[in-house]
Amino acid sequence: MAGHDGKIIMFIGDGMGGRDVPSLGGKTCLEAANTPSLDALASGGASAMMYLANPGQPIGSDTAHMALLGYDPHRYYRGRGPFEAMGVGLDMQPGDVAFRCNFSTLDDNGIIIDRRAGRPQTGTEELAAAVVDAFKDGIDGVQVFFRASVEHRAALVLRGEGLSYHLTDVDPHSAGVKPSLCEPSPDCPPDEIAAAERTAAVVNAFVEGAAKVLDASPVNAQRAAEGLPKANAALPRGAGEAVDIPPFSTMHGGLRGGMIVEVDLVRGLGDYAKMDVIRVPAATGRRDTDEIAIAAAVVENLPKYDILLCNIKAPDLGGHDRDPEQKIQAIEKVDRAVGHLLDNLDWENTVIMVGADHCTPIVTGDHTGDAVPVVFYGSGVRRDLVHTYGERAAAAGGIGQISGADAMTLLRNFVCRIDKFGA
Numbered sequence: 447m448a449g450h451d452g453k454i455i456m457f458i459g460d461g462m463g464g465r466d467v468p469s470l471g472g473k474t475c476l477e478a479a480n481t482p483s484l485d486a487l488a489s490g491g492a493s494a495m496m497y498l499a500n501p502g503q504p505i506g507s508d509t510a511h512m513a514l515l516g517y518d519p520h521r522y523y524r525g526r527g528p529f530e531a532m533g534v535g536l537d538m539q540p541g542d543v544a545f546r547c548n549f550s551t552l553d554d555n556g557i558i559i560d561r562r563a564g565r566p567q568t569g570t571e572e573l574a575a576a577v578v579d580a581f582k583d584g585i586d587g588v589q590v591f592f593r594a595s596v597e598h599r600a601a602l603v604l605r606g607e608g609l610s611y612h613l614t615d616v617d618p619h620s621a622g623v624k625p626s627l628c629e630p631s632p633d634c635p636p637d638e639i640a641a642a643e644r645t646a647a648v649v650n651a652f653v654e655g656a657a658k659v660l661d662a663s664p665v666n667a668q669r670a671a672e673g674l675p676k677a678n679a680a681l682p683r684g685a686g687e688a689v690d691i692p693p694f695s696t697m698h699g700g701l702r703g704g705m706i707v708e709v710d711l712v713r714g715l716g717d718y719a720k721m722d723v724i725r726v727p728a729a730t731g732r733r734d735t736d737e738i739a740i741a742a743a744v745v746e747n748l749p750k751y752d753i754l755l756c757n758i759k760a761p762d763l764g765g766h767d768r769d770p771e772q773k774i775q776a777i778e779k780v781d782r783a784v785g786h787l788l789d790n791l792d793w794e795n796t797v798i799m800v801g802a803d804h805c806t807p808i809v810t811g812d813h814t815g816d817a818v819p820v821v822f823y824g825s826g827v828r829r830d831l832v833h834t835y836g837e838r839a840a841a842a843g844g845i846g847q848i849s850g851a852d853a854m855t856l857l858r859n860f861v862c863r864i865d866k867f868g869a
């Protein structure tokens with residue numbers, strides 16, 4: 447029996463849920479994968495099916511992780527921009543409008559020929575510094591903050607009075623066309639149109655000015671000399687407004703939370719929620735990630751926290767690539783990580799939930815609103831009759847059907863770290 451100091455782990459295989467795959471004989475990737483450790487959790491624990499939001503609603507990794515951490519995305523989510531910005535280390539204040547940006551390649555006619563500028567490995571910090579310098583006096587009274595991240599990724603933050611985040615993307619999400627003009631988005635409330643028009647004008651001035659500065663940069667002269675695509679544009683998308691959210695520990699009775707995750711957006715959410723974001727250099731967020739290094743970091747850090755959130759990105763990549771073998775290999779990575787936890791933690795005093803933040807089925811190549819299988823194992827969990835981990839098996843689980851918002855409540859209940867409702 448746990449005391450009142452039991453540890454909690456939430457372990458997410460990103461996009462790990464799926465649908466029946468014809469080439470796998472109608473099994474899902476989870477069902478086709480070899481997952482001895484996940485099956486051991488199912489045998490010794492209790493399974494459930496989880497809708498992250500309302501049943502059938504496809505959901506992003508950002509909103510899904512918000513729900514899992516107990517933040518109602520319908521209340522707190524105002525676009526992905528703030529998570530992107532915090533994820534790359536830009537500071538945010540309530541009211542700021544933030545964007546993800548791509549360094550992209552424009553030809554002489556302003557047509558996008560590479561949305562990711564050949565995924566530059568070096569030079570983007572210097573490029574970002576040139577952009578920052580160009581806008582050091584702001585645009586029309588609005589302060590401009592810009593920072594480069596990994597490869598082609600960057601973020602933009604606008605700070606000023608009367609901004610709106612109800613804006614369309616400048617990045618048209620495909621090559622062969624010019625960048626789109628930023629405009630008020632179709633869902634912009636009527637009383638925000640004027641603010642959105644003003645903010646859009648600032649964004650368009652940023653895009654135009656940044657392209658001039660970037661094209662003139664010595665970094666791009668060097669790239670051109672080496673036959674590499676120039677990173678001569680910075681294209682914003684995913685506008686979002688920074689809001690005040692309660693810290694994670696306030697939401698959850700003082701529990702101290704940390705995260706070891708591979709998705710920038712989720713790291714940004716962690717910063718936002720004042721959780722500790724623990725970096726593991728071998729966690730690449732790609733297929734080559736070192737799952738044992740991730741699990742070892744969980745084992746190492748758990749004594750310092752009440753709860754750790756962990757996310758391995760690779761299964762989602764296999765789903766988006768519509769490649770069942772790749773997704774199965776990624777799921778087997780998740781399984782090995784879980785195996786390391788099984789072997790190295792005190793399960794009398796620890797509870798884990800393993801699940802997914804959404805389905806990314808092979809047959810759709812994108813997120814769907816199907817329920818994901820989850821399994822709870824460890825301290826306090828009443829064992830059910832399920833013996834394997836997968837979509838069909840979990841549907842017979844002892845916990846039944848839950849929503850993403852239930853995850854923290856269930857986990858806190860298992861280790862008796864939640865107050866009674868009523869007398």
Ligand SMILES: [Zn+2]
Nearest residue numbers: 460461507803
């Ligand atoms: Zn995801």
